[in-house]
Amino acid sequence: MSDASTPCPFDFDAAAQVLEARFGARFTTASGVRAHHAQDEGWHPPAAPDGVLFAASTADVAEAVRICARFNVPVIPYGTGSAMEGSINAVHGGLTIDLSAMNSILSVNPSDMDCTVQAGCTRSILNTHLRDTGLGFPVDPGADATLGGMAATRASGTMTLRYGSMRDNVIGLEVILADGTIVQTGGRARKSSSGYDLTKLFVGSEGTLGIITALTLRLHPLPEHILALRAVFDDSGAAIGFVVLLMQLGYPVARAEFMDELAIEAANRYEKLDYELRPTIFLELHSTTSPLDEAREAILDSLKEYRARSVHLAETAEQRSRIWKTRHNAAHAEPLLRPGTRAMVTDVCVPLSHLAACITETQQDLRATGLCAPIVGHVGDGNFHLAILIDPDSPSEIAEAERLHARLVQRALDYGGTISGEHGIGLGKRQFLRAEHGTGLDVMGRIKQALDPHGIMNPGKIFLPNGKHGTVPASTRAD
Amino acid sequence: MSDASTPCPFDFDAAAQVLEARFGARFTTASGVRAHHAQDEGWHPPAAPDGVLFAASTADVAEAVRICARFNVPVIPYGTGSAMEGSINAVHGGLTIDLSAMNSILSVNPSDMDCTVQAGCTRSILNTHLRDTGLGFPVDPGADATLGGMAATRASGTMTLRYGSMRDNVIGLEVILADGTIVQTGGRARKSSSGYDLTKLFVGSEGTLGIITALTLRLHPLPEHILALRAVFDDSGAAIGFVVLLMQLGYPVARAEFMDELAIEAANRYEKLDYELRPTIFLELHSTTSPLDEAREAILDSLKEYRARSVHLAETAEQRSRIWKTRHNAAHAEPLLRPGTRAMVTDVCVPLSHLAACITETQQDLRATGLCAPIVGHVGDGNFHLAILIDPDSPSEIAEAERLHARLVQRALDYGGTISGEHGIGLGKRQFLRAEHGTGLDVMGRIKQALDPHGIMNPGKIFLPNGKHGTVPASTRAD
Numbered sequence: 001m002s003d004a005s006t007p008c009p010f011d012f013d014a015a016a017q018v019l020e021a022r023f024g025a026r027f028t029t030a031s032g033v034r035a036h037h038a039q040d041e042g043w044h045p046p047a048a049p050d051g052v053l054f055a056a057s058t059a060d061v062a063e064a065v066r067i068c069a070r071f072n073v074p075v076i077p078y079g080t081g082s083a084m085e086g087s088i089n090a091v092h093g094g095l096t097i098d099l100s101a102m103n104s105i106l107s108v109n110p111s112d113m114d115c116t117v118q119a120g121c122t123r124s125i126l127n128t129h130l131r132d133t134g135l136g137f138p139v140d141p142g143a144d145a146t147l148g149g150m151a152a153t154r155a156s157g158t159m160t161l162r163y164g165s166m167r168d169n170v171i172g173l174e175v176i177l178a179d180g181t182i183v184q185t186g187g188r189a190r191k192s193s194s195g196y197d198l199t200k201l202f203v204g205s206e207g208t209l210g211i212i213t214a215l216t217l218r219l220h221p222l223p224e225h226i227l228a229l230r231a232v233f234d235d236s237g238a239a240i241g242f243v244v245l246l247m248q249l250g251y252p253v254a255r256a257e258f259m260d261e262l263a264i265e266a267a268n269r270y271e272k273l274d275y276e277l278r279p280t281i282f283l284e285l286h287s288t289t290s291p292l293d294e295a296r297e298a299i300l301d302s303l304k305e306y307r308a309r310s311v312h313l314a315e316t317a318e319q320r321s322r323i324w325k326t327r328h329n330a331a332h333a334e335p336l337l338r339p340g341t342r343a344m345v346t347d348v349c350v351p352l353s354h355l356a357a358c359i360t361e362t363q364q365d366l367r368a369t370g371l372c373a374p375i376v377g378h379v380g381d382g383n384f385h386l387a388i389l390i391d392p393d394s395p396s397e398i399a400e401a402e403r404l405h406a407r408l409v410q411r412a413l414d415y416g417g418t419i420s421g422e423h424g425i426g427l428g429k430r431q432f433l434r435a436e437h438g439t440g441l442d443v444m445g446r447i448k449q450a451l452d453p454h455g456i457m458n459p460g461k462i463f464l465p466n467g468k469h470g471t472v473p474a475s476t477r478a479d
Numbered sequence: 480m481s482d483a484s485t486p487c488p489f490d491f492d493a494a495a496q497v498l499e500a501r502f503g504a505r506f507t508t509a510s511g512v513r514a515h516h517a518q519d520e521g522w523h524p525p526a527a528p529d530g531v532l533f534a535a536s537t538a539d540v541a542e543a544v545r546i547c548a549r550f551n552v553p554v555i556p557y558g559t560g561s562a563m564e565g566s567i568n569a570v571h572g573g574l575t576i577d578l579s580a581m582n583s584i585l586s587v588n589p590s591d592m593d594c595t596v597q598a599g600c601t602r603s604i605l606n607t608h609l610r611d612t613g614l615g616f617p618v619d620p621g622a623d624a625t626l627g628g629m630a631a632t633r634a635s636g637t638m639t640l641r642y643g644s645m646r647d648n649v650i651g652l653e654v655i656l657a658d659g660t661i662v663q664t665g666g667r668a669r670k671s672s673s674g675y676d677l678t679k680l681f682v683g684s685e686g687t688l689g690i691i692t693a694l695t696l697r698l699h700p701l702p703e704h705i706l707a708l709r710a711v712f713d714d715s716g717a718a719i720g721f722v723v724l725l726m727q728l729g730y731p732v733a734r735a736e737f738m739d740e741l742a743i744e745a746a747n748r749y750e751k752l753d754y755e756l757r758p759t760i761f762l763e764l765h766s767t768t769s770p771l772d773e774a775r776e777a778i779l780d781s782l783k784e785y786r787a788r789s790v791h792l793a794e795t796a797e798q799r800s801r802i803w804k805t806r807h808n809a810a811h812a813e814p815l816l817r818p819g820t821r822a823m824v825t826d827v828c829v830p831l832s833h834l835a836a837c838i839t840e841t842q843q844d845l846r847a848t849g850l851c852a853p854i855v856g857h858v859g860d861g862n863f864h865l866a867i868l869i870d871p872d873s874p875s876e877i878a879e880a881e882r883l884h885a886r887l888v889q890r891a892l893d894y895g896g897t898i899s900g901e902h903g904i905g906l907g908k909r910q911f912l913r914a915e916h917g918t919g920l921d922v923m924g925r926i927k928q929a930l931d932p933h934g935i936m937n938p939g940k941i942f943l944p945n946g947k948h949g950t951v952p953a954s955t956r957a958d
Contacts (some may be wrong), residue, residue, distance in 0.1 A: 111723065167679075188896070194908065195912055197646065289773070295769065349668040351593070440674075
């Protein structure tokens with residue numbers, strides 16, 4: 001039996017002939033197009049596929065996968081290329097299927113608060129379409145990613161606090177399996193106890209079990225009442241303590257975003273602001289039915305208790321959009337701190353009670369190494385991101401950053417957290433998967449083997465080839 | 480290769496010798512104990528296991544499964560026996576592992592709002608333990624089930640509207656696989672995009688992939704403000720329309736329970752009440768931070784619009800407990816409508832917009848057959864239950880009920896719903912699984928085969944033996 005974690009040798013030219021005959025100009029091996037599909041927004045080296053298919057329908061994807069299966073050709077799904085961990089880099093070559101033209105909204109059911117879209121539909125296309133319904137799709141990872149890509153990565157971002165991540169908001173999928181079979185999972189009922197939860201299995205599987213071609217999503221009423229503010233703190237511990245308190249008290253917090261001094265400095269440069277260079281929380285509460293006046297008073301009181309240095313309420317839609325623009329631009333702003341560098345971006349997520357300690361220790365670690373890495377985070381979830389700004393021509397700096405990264409991941413695990421909060425595993429976190437999942441990684445491997453026995457679905461992602469994940473560390477065995 | 484849906488022949492006596500040597504008196508083949516473990520609370524015929532092990536630890540369960548694996552002996556997990564679809568009936572014999580003594584609370588983390596418990600811990604044990612923390616575990620399927628059993632069935636019940644089902648509230652598991660391996664899934668971080676979501680795969684797998692021995696659960700702040708009422712309507716359509724409206728407006732509805740005329744009649748008999756024999760909604764709203772005064776006025780207005788005949792507010796904790804006792808006792812009350820009968824209990828779940836039509840048509844169908852079946856439901860979820868009261872000695876009545884059941888399930892599917900909202904598949908819904916999942920059922924079968932190649936984990940459940948699920952209906956193939 002072949003090992004699904006290692007793709008077989010394949011003859012791309014033979015597959016290309018069949019693909020060209022079937023798809024004409026929508027299939028291409030042009031080097032420019034291949035190069036455009038070689039890399040996401042992360043720090044992993046580009047790896048171009050042997051060809052790209054611009055799919056127009058579920059049937060296209062199913063047939064392309066069937067053709068690839070016949071020739072053992074790897075298949076990589078592609079949306080907008082906004083992933084962070086190399087999930088779409090074609091490290092074993094093969095065919096990249098670009099789903100960005102499959103961006104139709106297939107149905108919207110306002111009374112059931114759900115919709116079905118093609119995988120290439122982005123969240124901004126969907127939210128623009130929903131404008132007059134009073135409903136919205138709130139999962140917001142920053143980038144205007146495709147919803148299929150967001151599902152494949154189990155994305156979250158701001159707003160997860162109140163509305164959940166893709167795990168919670170994808171209620172059904174259409175998926176093409178490794179043999180080209182079309183599978184419909186889940187459905188439109190709000191709950192079900194009918195068989196295995198295949199929807200949740202494919203969400204977060206990063207294209208390694210199948211290609212998502214359509215999604216049924218939960219929608220949410222737009223908030224009637226919004227309270228937004230920016231608060232500046234003396235130290236990270238106070239900033240995070242304040243957010244944790246709000247979460248524990250059950251306030252309807254929709255977003256609670258942290259930016260450290262460095263991230264604020266980058267924002268100041270990028271947006272010509274003069275924000276105080278201190279740990280800052282960007283907060284937003286949503287309510288559909290009750291005004292937030294009482295919450296506002298209680299929150300202002302709590303801010304005093306946590307010794308916030310200054311509090312800036314965003315009273316108008318324009319002021320709110322100003323707040324969130326700063327947060328969303330963080331990824332673009334950060335490299336300005338060290339021009340000429342590339343950002344090695346990573347994220348972890350820990351239980352809330354350990355978040356302040358985990359961030360503080362990471363900042364100490366950063367100071368000890370001398371590396372420059374602004375920290376931003378969805379701190380109400382316990383999730384934070386580092387953008388380690390490294391000189392791409394300095395092997396020693398890269399090695400130092402990789403050691404820091406490994407310590408960060410281990411620190412998150414030591415605090416009972418996870419090695420990836422929302423960026424997936426892709427290429428960048430594979431070596432840490434055994435440490436988090438122990439024997440669970442073998443279960444994942446058996447599922448991969450069962451659904452993709454020849455290893456053609458996005459090979460090289462999640463799993464290290466040839467069982468290099470190692471054995472189970474003794475500490476993960478219970479009893 | 481053996482077929483995981485059909486268990487192999489096995490020599491129980493050989494396994495029993497090893498089990499007895501290892502576990503002493505905690506392993507028994509006494510007929511009384513076996514009979515006690517033969518049946519859940521549903522309508523499926525009893526099927527006793529060959530022996531029962533009272534497990535005291537994860538290590539016990541792992542070792543018992545290893546022994547059973549060696550002799551191909553089926554293994555059935557047992558909590559309190561409160562399942563409804565025959566999930567714990569030992570239809571192929573084998574060893575039932577009773578986890579009810581494994582009821583410890585392993586840890587509670589108030590600041591992270593999570594806890595870890597052994598699988599045999601019931602929800603009342605947990606909530607009693609949590610009493611002074613201001614937190615609670617709100618998933619409430621009615622019965623005081625074990626949390627392991629609730630996870631295995633993907634249970635929900637009242638409160639799912641606001642707090643989610645077991646799918647949403649189980650964030651980590653300890654599971655014993657078919658070879659005795661101990662796996663830890665998920666963790667305490669509020670979100671993760673690290674590998675396949677094994678937690679959600681085991682939740683709802685009904686013991687067919689592994690035995691849950693411990694769970695990490697999300698806790699919720701107890702509500703500060705509660706609004707509860709009972710409202711009586713002229714017809715089911717208005718009652719359900721009212722609930723759907725509240726959901727769409729985003730009110731913090733925690734429970735929205737429906738009882739039809741027959742269910743109210745049963746409650747009147749069981750509890751010596753004199754409630755009006757009309758479709759009735761039992762409603763509860765929760766808020767942790769804002770008073771519900773405005774919601775109360777708006778809801779009373781909506782009740783007028785939906786022509787509620789009478790509204791009874793439950794202002795005190797005692798009045799609220801009175802309301803919910805009536806709803807919880809429904810299952811015990813219903814047989815009083817036709818003494819001497821047994822209830823064939825079933826449930827389906829449809830998108831909210833089709834709920835009123837689905838219930839109305841089901842009531843018409845019931846009238847046409849002459850069968851007596853009160854309807855209760857978690858209607859804010861689109862979920863409702865039928866208790867078809869049948870004479871256990873009348874084959875024709877049983878056959879009529881089975882035909883009605885099949886039509887109910889098909890109706891739910893036609894409305895885009897699911898064949899089981901919260902009772903699982905067990906024995907009772909297996910024949911409908913292909914109609915709901917199409918090719919997805921084959922994916923489930925491949926996962927079952929990969930994780931339980933010899934078919935020893937709760938055989939006969941979810942899957943029909945020997946591939947009798949049939950082929951994929953043409954209509955489920957897209958394009």
